[in-house]
Amino acid sequence: MAWILAQRAVALALTLLAASILVFVVLEVLPGDPALLILGVNAREDTLAALRATMGLDQPAVWRYLTWIGGLLQGHFQNSLTYGVPVDELLAPRLAVSLPLAALSLSLAVALALPLGVLAAARRGRATDTAILALGQLGVAVPNFWLGILLVLLFAVTLHWLPAGGFPGWEAGVGPGLAALILPAVALALPQAAILTRVTRSAVLEVLGEDYMRTARAKGLSRAAALWHHGLRNAMIPVVTILGLQFSFLLAGTIIIENVFNLPGVGRLIFQAISQRDLVVVRDLVVLLAGTVGVVNALVDLSYAALDPRLRHGADGARPDD
Amino acid sequence: MALLDIQDLTVTIPGSTRYAPPVRLLDGVSLTLASGGTLGLVGESGCGKSLTALAILGLLPDGLRAEGAIRLDGEDLLTAGERRLCALRGRRVAMIFQEPMTALNPVRTIVDQVAEGPRRHLRLSRRAAREHARAVLHRVGLDPSRVSPDQYPHALSGGQRQRVVIAIAVACGPALLVADEPTTALDVATQARILDLVRDLVQGEGMALLMISHDLGVIAETARDMAVMYAGQVVEAGPTARVLAGPRHPYTSGLMAARPQRAGQPGAPLPAIPGAVPPPDARPPGCPFADRCARADTGCRTRPPLGTGPDHRHSVACHHPLEASP
8 A cells, every 4th residue: 555655656746747847838838928918018128128037037947947846846836927926825715616616516426426327237228227328418418518507597597596606705604605616516517427327337237247246146145235245346446437537527627617607716717817828827727737636546546456455465466375 | 855846947038039939048957956965967068057056046147037946945936035035045055156266256355255144144243253254264174374364355266265155155054055167167186175175065064965067077076966967958867876877868978978087098089979059049849969869860859858767766858768788
């Protein structure tokens, strides 16, 4: 287990290094002068040069990269070009929206997909199975921003149960805060749940055909007990894999959904930073997202080891003879 | 009363099209096994041996229909409900499977997998069931000082895993043990030790054994009575010693001739039975063995043979049985 942890930590560090170099180079190559952006096109050349000097833009690229990364490693963030405050101060309140949103939609997707997938597999070929598959097909096909708009129309505009968008802030209390996150979370979760349901169904179907399931039945376990005690854990590995992959899509989805619902989250911050060419914010956020995906992948790998004892040691040890 | 009494067991699978008739995988199989007795079931792959075993446990694959009667202590298992079957499986009738590499759950420890049956059937506490399971593992030859009960299956060899599978089967002291090719997947030295173990357990605990094998040697070593299956039917049945000394069905005699031990010079080809088993959906109306049989005449191809025999203990389903050897 410790070996896997060390491996994953090294992989994560390398991912972050690569992501930071990539985003830095891309932003360096792209046209757009931050000083010009701040002062406007009518600024005088000597004023621009002075601003570039105070921003350190006259330094060589390698030096600027090292200052940036060195600062991040010490927890020191540079100032946003448009807001004039360090990126971490921008980030903190937005993470307080985006993290609960991500957690809520992931748990919703899992809570829907696992029971439905298992049920569909247990009732393979019958009406229940067909209905779940059809719903899943629909869920995969519907884009989440459109689903978001439909949800707003039904639950906010027509029924007045939930707010149509915006975020009151956690200061307003947990209830109103959560209420503002429910519709966006559902819009994010349903397409994910649809895919996850199909994966769960096929994973459980595969496990149902395994010899050890028959051994369990021969011990006297009922179909349901055999599935519960012997099937689920074995079926979880492909499900966890897909869940990890879906997390990246979830991050991409929050950028769209936070805009649809006008939520002040990280996704919206990225969107704004890009359109305002706030390169300082963009590069920090890209590294943050890469780090998040890396951490999630490491968690997925660790969960494999927790689920399957065969994956706990690097290599399979020699077997004793009979 | 026999412990296990199978009468006219027929297992069918629906035809491939809506109007095709159902295909008979097992065709009127009748077997009896007394309490504490041993019965060997022998035949080529695909003759229905394993299907018979699964039918006894009520674990036929979905879509297969069983008709006839399978009585355990007089109780018909084919009409018993699923709850009742769950109570009987593992408790009164248990099964050893062919493939030790896949028969165990890779993510649960071996003691856990053995303890599950006793916990359910003997209503033991979690701790008591594990203690019981440890004792059973020791009994089947897995010394806890060499093979920890808390190991996962992947750390064990094939022979050790098969011992775990056997421990699972015998953990609740069943009256009937069904062993479906328990040694086929193992190397020769391990085979012999596993057979010894099964024989020893059956005698020690007074269990009845239904030993299924394609290997006449295994049957000869473990079963007092035997039945030969061919194309879903029992073609010859009787005391093992008598059947092997004087096979009456041409198929039985062909099987015996095809054993490597019986062949002549090393390097000489084995006398194989010509042809192949007819697939279940293309069985001839008469004797299923007629097309491969040197003694067959036109009558064999049109009339199914009836089970008759020299006496009530040794029966053979053949129009032209071989003469009993003097």
